[in-house]
Amino acid sequence: xxxxxxxxxxxxxxxxxxxxxxxxxxxxxxxxxxxxxxxxxxxxxxxxxxxxxxxxxxxxxxxxxxxxxxxxxxxxxxxxxxxxxxxxxxxxxxxxxxxxxxxxxxxxxxxxxxxxxxxxxxxxxxxxxxxxxxxxxxxxxxxxxxxxxxxxxxxxxxxxxxxxxxxxxxxxxxxxxxxxxxxxxxxxxxxxxxxxxxxxxxxxxxxxxxxxxxxxxxxxxxxxxxxxxxxxxxxxxxxxxxxxxxxxxxxxxxxxxxxxxxxxxxxxxxxxxxxxxxxxxxxxxxxxxxxxxxxxxxxxxxxxxxxxxxxxxxxxxxxxxxxxxxxxxxxxxxxxxxxxxxxxxxxxxxxxxxxxxxxxxxxxxxxxxxxxxxxxxxxxxxxxxxxxxxxxxxxxxxxxxxxxxxxxxxxxxxxxxxxxxxxxxxxxxxxxxxxxxxxxxxxxxxxxxxxxxxxxxxxxxxxxxxxxxxxxxxxxxxxxxxxxxxxxxxxxxxxxxxxxxxxxxxxxxxxxxxxxxxxxxxxxxxxxxxxxxxxxxxxxxxxxxxxxxxxxxxxxxxxxxxxxxxxxxxxxxxxxxxxxxxxxxxxxxxxxxxxxxxxxxxxxxxxxxxxxxxxxxxxxxxxxxxxxxxxxxxxxx
Amino acid sequence: xxxxxxxxxxxxxxxxxxxxxxxxxxxxxxxxxxxxxxxxxxxxxxxxxxxxxxxxxxxxxxxxxxxxxxxxxxxxxxxx
Numbered sequence: 001x002x003x004x005x006x007x008x009x010x011x012x013x014x015x016x017x018x019x020x021x022x023x024x025x026x027x028x029x030x031x032x033x034x035x036x037x038x039x040x041x042x043x044x045x046x047x048x049x050x051x052x053x054x055x056x057x058x059x060x061x062x063x064x065x066x067x068x069x070x071x072x073x074x075x076x077x078x079x080x081x082x083x084x085x086x087x088x089x090x091x092x093x094x095x096x097x098x099x100x101x102x103x104x105x106x107x108x109x110x111x112x113x114x115x116x117x118x119x120x121x122x123x124x125x126x127x128x129x130x131x132x133x134x135x136x137x138x139x140x141x142x143x144x145x146x147x148x149x150x151x152x153x154x155x156x157x158x159x160x161x162x163x164x165x166x167x168x169x170x171x172x173x174x175x176x177x178x179x180x181x182x183x184x185x186x187x188x189x190x191x192x193x194x195x196x197x198x199x200x201x202x203x204x205x206x207x208x209x210x211x212x213x214x215x216x217x218x219x220x221x222x223x224x225x226x227x228x229x230x231x232x233x234x235x236x237x238x239x240x241x242x243x244x245x246x247x248x249x250x251x252x253x254x255x256x257x258x259x260x261x262x263x264x265x266x267x268x269x270x271x272x273x274x275x276x277x278x279x280x281x282x283x284x285x286x287x288x289x290x291x292x293x294x295x296x297x298x299x300x301x302x303x304x305x306x307x308x309x310x311x312x313x314x315x316x317x318x319x320x321x322x323x324x325x326x327x328x329x330x331x332x333x334x335x336x337x338x339x340x341x342x343x344x345x346x347x348x349x350x351x352x353x354x355x356x357x358x359x360x361x362x363x364x365x366x367x368x369x370x371x372x373x374x375x376x377x378x379x380x381x382x383x384x385x386x387x388x389x390x391x392x393x394x395x396x397x398x399x400x401x402x403x404x405x406x407x408x409x410x411x412x413x414x415x416x417x418x419x420x421x422x423x424x425x426x427x428x429x430x431x432x433x434x435x436x437x438x439x440x441x442x443x444x445x446x447x448x449x450x451x452x453x454x455x456x457x458x459x460x461x462x463x464x465x466x467x468x469x470x471x472x473x474x475x476x477x478x479x480x481x482x483x484x485x486x487x488x489x490x491x492x493x494x495x496x497x498x499x500x501x502x503x504x505x506x507x508x509x510x511x512x513x514x515x516x517x518x519x520x521x522x523x524x525x526x527x528x529x530x531x532x533x534x535x536x537x538x539x540x541x542x543x544x545x546x547x548x549x550x551x552x553x554x555x556x557x558x559x560x561x562x563x564x565x566x567x568x569x570x571x572x573x574x575x576x577x578x579x580x581x582x583x584x585x586x587x588x589x590x591x592x593x594x595x596x597x598x599x600x601x602x603x604x605x606x607x608x609x610x611x612x613x614x615x616x617x618x619x620x621x622x623x624x625x626x627x628x629x630x631x632x633x634x635x636x637x
Numbered sequence: 638x639x640x641x642x643x644x645x646x647x648x649x650x651x652x653x654x655x656x657x658x659x660x661x662x663x664x665x666x667x668x669x670x671x672x673x674x675x676x677x678x679x680x681x682x683x684x685x686x687x688x689x690x691x692x693x694x695x696x697x698x699x700x701x702x703x704x705x706x707x708x709x710x711x712x713x714x715x716x717x
Contacts, residue, residue: 051656
């Protein structure tokens with residue numbers, strides 16, 4: 001029996017029922033768990049989901065044990081019937097290697113349970129609470145409204161009520177809270193210009209859902225966007241009005257597997273288990289044709305042909321994913337020089353070599369090469385998604401590496417982006433600045449690590465990085481960055497003194513103070529300004545008022561090089577000794593012994609741990625620093 | 638599709654939905670004879686039948702199903 005078209009990215013297993021039957025007979029717990037996870041990774045509709053869930057609970061009535069699978073406890077708190085969605089959630093989490101138990105209060109008892117600290121809900125001790133309000137409940141006060149201000153007020157009241165619930169759940173249960181958006185299933189009254197009618201339930205739902213998103217962001221609550229999922233699949237697929245009438249089911253059991261997968265991917269994302277890397281095949285995946293046979297002029301790519309534009313759509317999607325932090329890799333059966341050709345020379349290629357963090361083109365099998373990608377990027381195989389137009393390769397990888405996600409893509413490239421989005425492999429719950437520059441840093445880290453492999457010891461590894469420490473005296477050009485570093489560096493910071501931009505500017509004009517900034521470059525790129533030194537002069541002594549360094553460049557002997565520069569600058573300014581000061585804070589214990597390590601002598605120690613040190617300017621003569629030191633030269637403006 | 642073919646498909650649905658691979662179904666099989674067949678799973682059964690046979694039951698029809706025979710009768714009617 002063919003399953004529904006839902007979860008269409010998962011491969012359909014022929015003889016599914018036979019595999020399921022034999023899974024029951026497996027005696028070994030670990031093996032049986034793996035087989036259940038595998039079956040959950042195939043295309044399952046409502047019926048198969050139900051079977052898998054029954055098998056799961058029969059095989060592991062309590063749990064398979066933390067060594068086999070982490071447990072997640074999910075509580076469902078809503079105003080409509082939700083019992084039919086539990087199996088989908090349990091199977092969705094099974095698909096991701098979690099064992100889930102679920103809980104739901106008796107119908108209509110949600111608010112009593114939340115407000116009673118000894119209720120079944122709190123006894124269940126959930127890891128995740130999913131809150132939902134059905135659309136009729138959410139819009140019950142809309143009908144009498146006559147103007148938009150009242151609508152706005154009602155939205156605000158509804159949000160306030162939700163926030164109260166979020167807060168009390170978090171205070172008492174301390175769990176992750178997920179707020180489901182309201183299902184956009186109320187029929188319109190005006191039509192396309194529904195937004196003009198204050199008393200429109202469907203218009204209200206849209207505004208409420210917008211407000212839920214904003215409030216959830218402020219509260220650190222995650223959103224389960226059933227409104228968007230339903231709109232993607234068709235609201236009529238997600239909601240059956242007759243099931244609402246007969247069973248108060250707002251979400252149809254038909255989509256329970258999709259709903260459960262959506263829940264599971266948010267939970268997995270919060271647990272850091274979303275996929276991190278998209279591995280792409282080349283021929284007939286990123287362009288049409290075979291580059292080795294058809295050549296640069298012969299492959300199909302770019303404007304002018306529908307198929308050529310389809311490949312561009314996939315490239316564009318991959319590029320957009322890379323920009324938000326997903327790592328791109330290539331695994332292709334090709335001679336490397338051929339494989340690289342379009343990346344280097346095809347005018348229509350959107351993806352370029354620099355976008356690909358790991359590029360493997362050879363004639364080894366793809367499973368072997370995907371293992372290499374995982375190794376080189378230092379990521380788990382379970383965080384890899386592999387896209388290949390060739391069903392043979394997909395099957396091979398699924399068989400050899402069951403932990404790799406291999407979506408069942410069509411051979412129409414234009415359809416792949418929405419399929420990857422629907423599959424939710426790359427579900428994210430936070431966006432950080434680090435995500436946005438990840439490709440660059442992964443590429444650089446990987447190359448640094450590759451250097452590490454070939455180098456025999458740390459010393460020669462550092463030499464092979466071809467580091468260059470470029471220093472300069474404080475100037476107005478770098479004032480903003482210098483001030484920023486002074487005010488945010490906590491760990492490698494000897495005194496943790498904070499200065500305003502104006503105070504930093506005074507160092508520039510002072511005749512006795514020395515302010516130095518340091519920039520680190522290596523063969524992989526420019527790390528920017530990573531170190532600051534401020535010395536205050538008095539008589540023949542220069543006291544180090546501020547010394548800080550970015551932790552990104554730890555372990556590269558940058559601190560020794562910085563001191564060397566300071567000693568030389570101090571010496572040529574006429575100072576004969578340098579004094580250092582360590583003021584301990586909660587965060588700077590890593591530099592507790594820095595001055596001792598560099599050969600300073602303790603001259604005073606306070607009861608609080610504050611220590612003063614002294615060093616003669618000529619005494620510090622480090623040998624064999626693995627970096628070149630040079631003074632910054634400014635282009636004349 | 639004749640009645641025994643319908644039965645074979647329905648049996649397959651029962652096998653998965655209630656985890657009863659060896660079940661024997663006949664016209665008189667009712668909810669109390671199948672473990673797990675309750676009001677909740679009844680809806681799942683109806684939806685599974687609808688998508689397996691490609692039609693939709695009428696709202697009033699659902700309440701009349703007391704035994705498997707009623708269900709198969711209704712499937713036959715819809716397939717005609």
